[in-house]
Amino acid sequence: MSDAVIADDPRYKKMFDVRLEGLNSGHLIEADMNGKFGSLRESAPVHPGYLRDLMGLPDTHHNRYATPKQGYSVFSFDACNAAFRDNEVFSSKLYKEMASVQATFGGSILEMGGAEHRRNRATLQPLFLKPKALTWWRERWIDDIVKTLIESLRREERADLNQQFCARLPMQVVTQGIGMDGQDALTFREALMTLMGANRGTPQEKLGASQIIETLLGDLIARRRAEPGQDVVSGLVATELELEDGSTRPLTDHEIMANCKLIILAGGGTTWRQLGITLWALLSHPDQLAAVKADRKLVEPAIEESLRWNPTDPYFSRVSTADTVLDGVAIPANSVVDICLGAGNRDPRRWTNPDAYDVHRPAIGHLGFSIGPHQCLGMNVSKAEMMVAINALFDHFPNVRRDPDAPEPALMGHLEGRGMTAVPVLLT
Numbered sequence: 001m002s003d004a005v006i007a008d009d010p011r012y013k014k015m016f017d018v019r020l021e022g023l024n025s026g027h028l029i030e031a032d033m034n035g036k037f038g039s040l041r042e043s044a045p046v047h048p049g050y051l052r053d054l055m056g057l058p059d060t061h062h063n064r065y066a067t068p069k070q071g072y073s074v075f076s077f078d079a080c081n082a083a084f085r086d087n088e089v090f091s092s093k094l095y096k097e098m099a100s101v102q103a104t105f106g107g108s109i110l111e112m113g114g115a116e117h118r119r120n121r122a123t124l125q126p127l128f129l130k131p132k133a134l135t136w137w138r139e140r141w142i143d144d145i146v147k148t149l150i151e152s153l154r155r156e157e158r159a160d161l162n163q164q165f166c167a168r169l170p171m172q173v174v175t176q177g178i179g180m181d182g183q184d185a186l187t188f189r190e191a192l193m194t195l196m197g198a199n200r201g202t203p204q205e206k207l208g209a210s211q212i213i214e215t216l217l218g219d220l221i222a223r224r225r226a227e228p229g230q231d232v233v234s235g236l237v238a239t240e241l242e243l244e245d246g247s248t249r250p251l252t253d254h255e256i257m258a259n260c261k262l263i264i265l266a267g268g269g270t271t272w273r274q275l276g277i278t279l280w281a282l283l284s285h286p287d288q289l290a291a292v293k294a295d296r297k298l299v300e301p302a303i304e305e306s307l308r309w310n311p312t313d314p315y316f317s318r319v320s321t322a323d324t325v326l327d328g329v330a331i332p333a334n335s336v337v338d339i340c341l342g343a344g345n346r347d348p349r350r351w352t353n354p355d356a357y358d359v360h361r362p363a364i365g366h367l368g369f370s371i372g373p374h375q376c377l378g379m380n381v382s383k384a385e386m387m388v389a390i391n392a393l394f395d396h397f398p399n400v401r402r403d404p405d406a407p408e409p410a411l412m413g414h415l416e417g418r419g420m421t422a423v424p425v426l427l428t
Helices: 011-015 018-025 034-043 077-085 092-097 099-105 114-127 130-153 161-166 168-178 182-196 203-226 232-237 253-283 286-294 296-309 379-396
Strands: 046-048 071-074 158-160 240-242 248-250 316-320 324-326 329-331 336-339 411-414 417-420 424-426
Touching: 011 182, 018 411, 018 417, 046 329, 071 077, 077 324, 077 336, 092 099, 092 316, 099 182, 099 253, 114 232, 114 240, 114 253, 130 161, 130 168, 130 379, 158 161, 161 168, 161 253, 161 379, 168 182, 168 232, 168 253, 168 379, 182 203, 182 253, 203 232, 203 253, 232 253, 253 286, 253 296, 253 379, 253 411, 253 417, 286 296, 286 379, 296 379
Parallel strands: 071 336
Antiparallel strands: 046 071, 158 424, 240 248, 316 336, 324 329, 411 417
């Protein structure tokens, strides 16, 4: 496993580069978006118009849906919270109309709503609950992978934690947690990104990527049906799906495959970016860095504050299933509703001095992992990874600090995913 975790493979730089990710998406955004988010939120909690249009970004958005739709955007905490929690009216079934999602995750919980979503999520949820994250996930994967990465960093005086630490940990944890060999992690993620269009692959390259994914996951599912192990696929093979009439049946290979693809892509991407954002927030606030090093009870608040302050995924979209009203704004049925949690998380009506990063801030709920029925399935595993990683880093490198000679990193990417260009540090 250790060879796969610390491999000097050029694909790391290709796949864990937020600037390249933004370019490949067709709309790199290098500027800080929080000022514009805040201006829109303060002018109205809900606006007619797609978020992309309101932000003045290039129009690469509207053709992603199967049928033409009006757009509305939500900015205040209360309105974002209400929209996320009401998944019957503000439905995730919008993803059924997105060709890239259907090609990659068709049949996953991402696109489901209501009772169908609850029944299908129930087959996955037990594997990602907090007690499971703090025991099963930690003991089997997180602790060992963090240890391997820390040992590799011991050879260095300076490092880019984004590439050498943040990117490698979650990708290896989630891939091995599914049940794959660590050597397959980069191959699988590269194929998934190609299939989704993130690598701007040709039709032939996308077909090849699809075949790689189907082979790797299909072979794994077949092996686990014959000989179960201690991993997510084995858990899903043993799980029964409750049907609408109350009867149950085993999950199909397609259902297992669709949800595993979603888990691997999301689990390997969001935690990478958010861990980098958290570390850079601390490194660029030396007083708070010193406080967290001295009092490890502040590690969890530091992570939660980074999720509030700069969530890596600052918005999600839903579709209105009926004519409705949100914060006084009439929204017709079959409209796209862009929920800007990045703006909601800095609402001054909920937080004092919300634009500041503050690990001592009183703990109240934020939207960094979304909320409601589609709250991030893997959030407990993600937080466990970040807590173990940050504690280990400070344990072994008590003098870790930002590298003053390295180019200044920046938070950038595309509208759907933001992260640090680098996390340059001195380790000794």
